[in-house]
Amino acid sequence: xxxxxxxxxxxxxxxxxxxxxxxxxxxxxxxxxxxxxxxxxxxxxxxxxxxxxxxxxxxxxxxxxxxxxxxxxxxxxxxxxxxxxxxxxxxxxxxxxxxxxxxxxxxxxxxxxx
Amino acid sequence: xxxxxxxxxxxxxxxxxxxxxxxxxxxxxxxxxxxxxxxxxxxxxxxxxxxxxxxxxxxxxxxxxxxxxxxxxxxxxxxxxxxxxxxxxxxxxxxxxxxxxxxxxxxxxxx
Numbered sequence: 001x002x003x004x005x006x007x008x009x010x011x012x013x014x015x016x017x018x019x020x021x022x023x024x025x026x027x028x029x030x031x032x033x034x035x036x037x038x039x040x041x042x043x044x045x046x047x048x049x050x051x052x053x054x055x056x057x058x059x060x061x062x063x064x065x066x067x068x069x070x071x072x073x074x075x076x077x078x079x080x081x082x083x084x085x086x087x088x089x090x091x092x093x094x095x096x097x098x099x100x101x102x103x104x105x106x107x108x109x110x111x112x113x114x
Numbered sequence: 115x116x117x118x119x120x121x122x123x124x125x126x127x128x129x130x131x132x133x134x135x136x137x138x139x140x141x142x143x144x145x146x147x148x149x150x151x152x153x154x155x156x157x158x159x160x161x162x163x164x165x166x167x168x169x170x171x172x173x174x175x176x177x178x179x180x181x182x183x184x185x186x187x188x189x190x191x192x193x194x195x196x197x198x199x200x201x202x203x204x205x206x207x208x209x210x211x212x213x214x215x216x217x218x219x220x221x222x223x224x225x
Contacts, residue, residue, distance in 0.1 A: 004156075032212055034212075036214075041218070042218055042219075043118070043204055043206075043216030043217050043218050043219055044157075044204070044206075044214070044216045045216070046213050046214065049212070049213075089156065089157070093212045100212055101159075102159070102212075102214065104156040104157040104158075105156055106154055106155060106156040107156055
């Protein structure tokens with residue numbers, strides 16, 4: 001079945017450091033790929049998405065490129081801020097029958113310090 | 115602009131008790147779903163609904179019931195709570211292509 005594997009956290013960075021959170025997936029067909037972010041005490045929010053190979057999703061300085069050849073969707077940001085501290089979830093969506101099925105990774109906690 | 119509203123935020127139950135987690139959305143979304151979030155396991159789909167009167171099971175449906183009598187509401191029922199159901203529960207609705215809107219969650223402890 002479908003699966004998403006994320007690097008384990010927590011990831012601790014100093015402010016203005018470069019961020020990479022790795023994500024790889026296993027799925028049949030052509031899934032859409034997502035990054036969701038969960039701030040403390042809140043529900044998940046969509047951060048960015050990509051729907052086909054070589055697409056780049058971007059939002060709030062974060063980027064991720066859909067790499068079909070390596071089945072990856074790594075999240076990057078050039079300069080993190082304290083306000084980026086949150087849990088980040090990689091996910092894929094694939095149509096199965098009449099509904100799309102969303103599969104989440106286990107999440108990676110990011111802690112940014114001054 | 116409420117979005118997806120979940121109540122309660124926190125709940126403690128004893129084994130065998132029943133309760134209902136409430137979820138309401140004001141965005142007129144047809145698709146609604148319930149997830150549970152456990153450490154090291156990400157989010158797992160419990161039940162979902164593609165419209166009023168239509169529900170289906172997700173990945174981990176055992177011990178939970180749902181119904182969808184209106185577009186706005188999608189309650190999740192625990193008929194006889196067990197310690198294994200201690201978790202954080204999220205309700206979500208879907209608007210636009212594959213974009214989920216999540217509530218702020220219910221933290222449930224079953225003793």
